[in-house]
Amino acid sequence: ETGVTQTPRHLVMGMTNKKSLKCEQHLGHNAMYWYKQSAKKPLELMFVYSLEERVENNSVPSRFSPECPNSSHLFLHLHTLQPEDSALYLCASSQDPGGSYTFGSGTRLTVV
Amino acid sequence: SQKIEQNSEALNIQEGKTATLTCNYTNYSPAYLQWYRQDPGRGPVFLLLIRENEKEKRKERLKVTFDTTLKQSLFHITASQPADSATYLCALDHNQGGKLIFGQGTELSVKP
Secondary structure: OOOEEEEOOEEEEOOOOEEEEEEEEOOOOOEEEEEEEOOOOOOEEEEEEEOOEEEEEOOOOOOEEEEEEEOOEEEEEEEOOOHHHOEEEEEEEEOOOOOOOEEOOOEEEEEO | OOEEEEOOOOEEEEOOOOEEEEEEEEOOOOOEEEEEEEOOOOOOEEEEEEEOOOOEEEEOOEEEEEEOOOOEEEEEEOOOOHHHOEEEEEEEEOOOOOOEEEOOOEEEEEEO
């Protein structure tokens, strides 16, 4: 365990389903991030939250909706996804901007 | 446009040798650069951070250099072991705002 826990580890969903990914950290970090990692491509930054406020939305389609109810929890709500959204979704946290990131193990998402 | 480039081809070396991985970037002026290790199906793990005013950083068998004139970082693993086999990612801060942008990674394979 890295201190950042993601659930579920694997998720298969149909294009009409609604699901949520969960991320939890108890490291006392102030910033949390969602990244998407597709095969043979760099990690793509999706969303940044700092002190529970969204400070970045990297042109992500509206079918992805983040939520940060407190500094320890981050969600990614999914609805009407496309097969090309299949990827490893990684959550990370950092003490503050400028520090190293602690990543979770990711959720392997498959859209069928 | 902004770009981070790492060797896209896998690096295969013999146990005991030094592995050297390269990270080049264009159109960035990062305040720091970080290196991560990623194993298959897992999230990246932080290894080292080097700031723009530092030329070199060491940690056990790892050494990182940072040349802001060449816009390049080199990552060395000395006395490499099969357990060092993984994908290594470089990342740099985007506009000094604390958001990390990642390269696509270089896969290292250390043969016994």
